[in-house]
Amino acid sequence: MDLDPAEMVNEIKEKVILHWNCRGLTELPEIIRKYGSHIQEIYLKWNKLTTLPPWIIELFNVTNLYIYGNLIKELPAELGNMSQLTVLDLSANKLEEIPSCIGNLINIESLLLNDNYIKKLPMEMSQLCNLQVLSLSGNEFVALPEWLGSLPKLKELNADNNYLKELPNRLTLAPKMSMISVCSNRLKYLPLNGFLSSPCIRFDANEYLNYLSYPVLIQLACQIHTSVTRDSVNILGYKCFTLQCEDNTLSANIKLNIKINASCNKSIVIELPRQILRIHNVNENKTVSLWELALRKVYKQRYKHTLHISTSPINIKVIYKQNTKRNFDFLMPSINFASYNLLTNGPATICVNSYCQQPIFTEAWVIVGISHHVYSITTIALCCCRSCAFEFMTNSNMIVNFHWYCIN
Numbered sequence: 133m134d135l136d137p138a139e140m141v142n143e144i145k146e147k148v149i150l151h152w153n154c155r156g157l158t159e160l161p162e163i164i165r166k167y168g169s170h171i172q173e174i175y176l177k178w179n180k181l182t183t184l185p186p187w188i189i190e191l192f193n194v195t196n197l198y199i200y201g202n203l204i205k206e207l208p209a210e211l212g213n214m215s216q217l218t219v220l221d222l223s224a225n226k227l228e229e230i231p232s233c234i235g236n237l238i239n240i241e242s243l244l245l246n247d248n249y250i251k252k253l254p255m256e257m258s259q260l261c262n263l264q265v266l267s268l269s270g271n272e273f274v275a276l277p278e279w280l281g282s283l284p285k286l287k288e289l290n291a292d293n294n295y296l297k298e299l300p301n302r303l304t305l306a307p308k309m310s311m312i313s314v315c316s317n318r319l320k321y322l323p324l325n326g327f328l329s330s331p332c333i334r335f336d337a338n339e340y341l342n343y344l345s346y347p348v349l350i351q352l353a354c355q356i357h358t359s360v361t362r363d364s365v366n367i368l369g370y371k372c373f374t375l376q377c378e379d380n381t382l383s384a385n386i387k388l389n390i391k392i393n394a395s396c397n398k399s400i401v402i403e404l405p406r407q408i409l410r411i412h413n414v415n416e417n418k419t420v421s422l423w424e425l426a427l428r429k430v431y432k433q434r435y436k437h438t439l440h441i442s443t444s445p446i447n448i449k450v451i452y453k454q455n456t457k458r459n460f461d462f463l464m465p466s467i468n469f470a471s472y473n474l475l476t477n478g479p480a481t482i483c484v485n486s487y488c489q490q491p492i493f494t495e496a497w498v499i500v501g502i503s504h505h506v507y508s509i510t511t512i513a514l515c516c517c518r519s520c521a522f523e524f525m526t527n528s529n530m531i532v533n534f535h536w537y538c539i540n
Contacts, residue, residue: 181203282302290311321404499513504530
């Protein structure tokens, strides 16, 4: 498209929002540098930009920058100096990595990175204390960083169409989260713990996801307000909860073979989150490891984290509040790095015995069955000890219990 410089100058002078979509631009015209210091929003969608100029930092009034559908492979370091930005859309470009300078965008509220070739996020992004929407769909993520759950204002996380096998455990503690969308990934499980903010979770088309934890199942069933039907499985997760299990011999996670029907030898294999290192069935009277006991005690000194489950009506609330001013950083010299990570990322779950509420980190008694809330979804409940497991089995709404054995 032939662009008249005089017309462009007039447009820049007269407007605070520039709509320069679909203009065939191969570079950002420098006339905006000369006349556009007042511009607040710039739309550059569906052009042919291959880079952004270093002088873009001179546009110090721009708060919204949309560069969707271009050919950008790298971002200039100067972009990190545009701390006034609140919306940045870099979707549908050729980006393979996000530079650490993005962590300087302290006022950013929406960061859209869909449809690129990104595999990881820089640690510096953990400083984005005002970030509310993070969209990562259509990239190459296998895992997401735990620090996402520590972003204080994050409300929406979109990560559809990646290669995710799990979600960060710390997401269950995110205080403002209202939406998590992770459809069309390779998830084998969702976090076991109930979610603090009870977000809407979309996880359709994760063909290897074949069970839910009891607290998460109740949260999701509460959200959809559905009657108990045999079709509820399609409401909660379309193309999930099949009998299939990914054949991955390299995975060190604990796997359970679940006997669904002994008469016809029907079974499924489920994989537990990697935080769980030791499990017991309800008949095993074992002593919890000193490491697990220490993790529980240290955690409870700092936090109160409990699940309150009421089944009539279906309701679940997660309370997570700091009890003292002690910080885990203060304890770091006396604990190893693995313990520190477990403590900061939060417990794998909370004992489902409502009279107990112990945090569980690495070791649990496992009950597998079907809940009356949704007949067709295999459900697991974790307890902190044998007595709690018996108590839960006696008083819970698990209408069917399955036999299981560990296969690795």
